[in-house]
Amino acid sequence: MEQYLTQAHGQAGLISGSFRDPSGFLFEENGVLYRQVNQSFQKSFDAFCESGLYEKLVKKGLLIPHKRVENVSPRTAEAYCIIQPERVNCISYPYEWCFSQFKDAALATLEIQKTSLECGFTLKDASAYNIQFHNGRPVFIDTLSFEPHTPGQPWVGYKQFCQHFMAPLALMSYRDIRLGLLCRDFIDGIPLDLASTLLPRRTKFRFGLLMHIHMHAKTQIRYSDHTKSTAGNQASISTTALQAIIASLRNAVSKLKWKLPATEWGEYYDMTNYDESSFSEKQRIVSDMIQSAKPASLWDMGANTGEFSRLGSSKGIKTVAFDIDPVAVEKNYQFMKQTGEADILPLIMDLTNPSPAIGWANDERFSVIQRGPVDMVMALALIHHLAISNNLPMEKIAAFFAKLGQSLIIEFVPKEDSQVKKLLASREDVFPNYNIEGFEKAFGHFFDIRQKTDIPETRRTLFLMSRKG
Amino acid sequence: MIDIQFFTTTLSSSLLAYLDPGTGSMVLQVLLASLLGGAMTIKLFWHKIKRALGLAGRKTAEPDSTENPSTSSNETPEN
Numbered sequence: 216m217e218q219y220l221t222q223a224h225g226q227a228g229l230i231s232g233s234f235r236d237p238s239g240f241l242f243e244e245n246g247v248l249y250r251q252v253n254q255s256f257q258k259s260f261d262a263f264c265e266s267g268l269y270e271k272l273v274k275k276g277l278l279i280p281h282k283r284v285e286n287v288s289p290r291t292a293e294a295y296c297i298i299q300p301e302r303v304n305c306i307s308y309p310y311e312w313c314f315s316q317f318k319d320a321a322l323a324t325l326e327i328q329k330t331s332l333e334c335g336f337t338l339k340d341a342s343a344y345n346i347q348f349h350n351g352r353p354v355f356i357d358t359l360s361f362e363p364h365t366p367g368q369p370w371v372g373y374k375q376f377c378q379h380f381m382a383p384l385a386l387m388s389y390r391d392i393r394l395g396l397l398c399r400d401f402i403d404g405i406p407l408d409l410a411s412t413l414l415p416r417r418t419k420f421r422f423g424l425l426m427h428i429h430m431h432a433k434t435q436i437r438y439s440d441h442t443k444s445t446a447g448n449q450a451s452i453s454t455t456a457l458q459a460i461i462a463s464l465r466n467a468v469s470k471l472k473w474k475l476p477a478t479e480w481g482e483y484y485d486m487t488n489y490d491e492s493s494f495s496e497k498q499r500i501v502s503d504m505i506q507s508a509k510p511a512s513l514w515d516m517g518a519n520t521g522e523f524s525r526l527g528s529s530k531g532i533k534t535v536a537f538d539i540d541p542v543a544v545e546k547n548y549q550f551m552k553q554t555g556e557a558d559i560l561p562l563i564m565d566l567t568n569p570s571p572a573i574g575w576a577n578d579e580r581f582s583v584i585q586r587g588p589v590d591m592v593m594a595l596a597l598i599h600h601l602a603i604s605n606n607l608p609m610e611k612i613a614a615f616f617a618k619l620g621q622s623l624i625i626e627f628v629p630k631e632d633s634q635v636k637k638l639l640a641s642r643e644d645v646f647p648n649y650n651i652e653g654f655e656k657a658f659g660h661f662f663d664i665r666q667k668t669d670i671p672e673t674r675r676t677l678f679l680m681s682r683k684g
Numbered sequence: 685m686i687d688i689q690f691f692t693t694t695l696s697s698s699l700l701a702y703l704d705p706g707t708g709s710m711v712l713q714v715l716l717a718s719l720l721g722g723a724m725t726i727k728l729f730w731h732k733i734k735r736a737l738g739l740a741g742r743k744t745a746e747p748d749s750t751e752n753p754s755t756s757s758n759e760t761p762e763n
Contacts (some may be wrong), residue, residue: 340703374709387752426716434715435708452713456721460713463720581734654712 220381229290231578236340238359242290249287250298250358255294259362268361268475279303279349279356300358301349304512304533304560308580309343309379310399311562311570313544314387314473315552316353317395320346323353323379325465328370332454332461337364341372343379343404344580352559367451374435376464378404381427386410388471389418392541395563402574407432423467475542493672500668501595501624502526504679507666508622510590516566516619517597521547521559524593528559535589537564566597567605584618592620596675599628599635602649609648609657617661623680627654631674651676 230241230248238256242249252260272278289297290433311315323346328338338360345357370376379398382405386394390413397405411432418424431478452460470559489497505513505527515524518536520543528534536559547561564570569583592615601607616623628635630649648657655664662680669676 238702283719339701368707369710371703373713374706375703377709426712430715431709431712433708434712435706438706438708452717453721455724456717457713459720459724460716462724463716514719584705 231576234575236357236359240290244287248302249284250281250300251290252295252298252359253293253297255293256359260295260359262363263336263361266334266336268331268336269358271330271334272327272355274545275326276352277323277330277355279347279354279358283356298358298599300661303349303354303356305345305535306581306586307348307535307560307562308381308570310396310566312395313541313548313561313563314392314395315385315545315548316348316561317343317380317384317387318468319469320353321376321384321468321619324376324380325461325468327355328372329458329461329465331361332364332458335364337368337370338359338372340389341370341376341379348560351551351555364454366454369452370457370460373460374431375404377407377427377431379462380404381424381464381467382410384468384471385418385424385428388473390417392473396543399570399573402579407435421467421470423463423470427464446524449594475543475545479580493670496672497595497626497670497675497677498523498526498664500670500677501630503622504666504677505530505532505591507546508591508624508679508681510622512589513591513593514619515593515595516545516564516616517594517600518561519543520550521561522597524559525556527591527593528556531558532591534559536561537566539563539565553566562582562649566601567607587619589620591622591624592616594623594625595677596628596634598625598654599632599638599649603635603638603646606645608648609653610660613658613661619680621660621682622665623662623678623682625658625678625680626670627651627676627678629674629676644661 228243230243233239233241233250237253239250239252242251248539254562269278272505273280279300284297284299287297287299299328310319312320320343324338324341324343325664328341331337340357340360342357345355345360346353347356348354349356378401382458383395383398386397386405394413399409401409407428411429414424419429501523510527510532513524513527513532513534515521515527515534515536518524518538519540520538521528524534524536536544536547538547538561541563544561544563547559550556551559551561564583568639570580571579572585573580598612600611601612616625627652630639630644630646631638656678658664658678664678664680666679667676668678
């Protein structure tokens with residue numbers, strides 16, 4: 216592994232998150248993503264491709280399709296072949312998923328393991344980071360995770376599945392939805408002893424949670440000092456029993472629910488001071504602005520349930536709808552699932568503390584900024600929350616948006632607006648420069664203003680800007 | 685807890701995974717295999733008996749009330 220790391224990191228274009236598995240790694244060349252398969256994994260990879268499992272999983276929409284390429288040079292001497300996987304539009308991480316996204320990712324992983332066992336294969340890991348949302352669905356992206364199943368062997372990925380999926384989902388369901396954010400601190404999943412401590416006692420009366428979290432945590436502690444021995448009789452787990460464990464996990468995950476509470480932003484569109492005509496006028500202006508910039512990719516920051524994001528995604532623009540509120544993101548995801556939308560990805564994001572780069576050398580999982588820039592950023596009804604609620608200087612907000620996108624649609628909400636009045640009602644107004652002149656001056660350092668349009672019957676103004684240089 | 689040290693020496697030594705599968709996790713799987721695998725075998729056997737007696741089809745046998753894999757099938761993401 217160390218030798219592998221030394222060799223792999225000496226090469227340009229390597230994707231930093233794929234160094235753990237010695238079977239191969241991802242790299243980028245001329246903007247195209249490739250995966251090198253190493254000779255050590257040749258037998259398993261060929262067996263996987265020839266078994267029919269690959270076609271089966273791709274047909275079910277559970278595995279990212281790939282093609283073998285011959286015209287790309289291998290990155291290291293251990294290479295067996297190079298494959299080109301279909302590219303996922305925007306990489307997302309478990310700590311950015313709403314409850315149902317997390318649950319769907321867990322169920323997809325179990326369905327893959329079930330299908331693999333039926334074909335004589337097994338997943339050698341069960342990392343939540345192997346699932347990405349692609350064209351609106353959870354898809355497994357690590358083609359090198361499949362190896363022939365040795366009859367009698369347990370599932371190597373069981374521990375990882377429980378830490379990466381069962382524990383966060385149970386905590387989100389039974390304790391607090393915000394506990395999904397623990398995944399950001401625990402990159403290899405939430406330790407089961409911690410999950411067991413945090414979960415309410417009543418979860419011990421649910422068979423699945425009792426076994427896969429509470430008992431699992433106890434056995435981990437009990438056998439933590441266990442020294443491996445080569446002696447011993449042959450104990451084995453039949454494939455039927457293994458399938459029963461997978462079914463038990465699936466049943467336990469399926470039973471986890473999250474009842475949507477009413478939150479600050481959940482009913483936002485009903486609460487604003489827009490009347491119907493000004494709201495539709497705002498939609499028209501934003502739609503025209505998107506049309507004139509013709510972006511291929513769009514990030515809607517503070518998207519709520521994605522009403523305005525859909526002005527982009529409905530035109531085939533690859534759109535990510537970020538919002539801080541898990542309820543809004545959940546509603547957005549439920550809606551896109553129902554309607555079968557493929558071009559919108561709702562994600563949870565606190566813009567005042569966006570996802571950082573984490574993992575080994577702070578280089579395994581990308582920060583939000585590293586995942587950009589995109590063609591267009593939208594920030595509608597957001598500026599007052601950043602500038603006033605979070606005391607962010609206007610220049611810093613402008614600088615952040617300039618890092619994220621080439622063009623920007625932004626709504627300025629003045630102090631005279633009822634929403635801003637509400638924010639200032641219980642605090643001292645220490646924002647003398649929070650006005651449209653100050654806004655234009657601050658953003659003018661980073662952007663050229665291309666269009667400025669007042670929203671009729673409101674005090675708000677929409678801007679279309681292009682990044683300078 | 686049931687002491688199944690006997691299993692751990694075998695299972696952990698015979699797996700050559702790039703991830704540490706965790707001894708405790710292996711042990712638990714052996715325990716679950718006997719519990720759930722046994723239940724599934726009984727279910728399948730019971731189903732066969734019912735079929736032989738011509739009773740199958742009226743009411744489908746369930747493995748147990750707490751862990752019923754069939755109940756989750758309509759919640760998989762592809763549906």
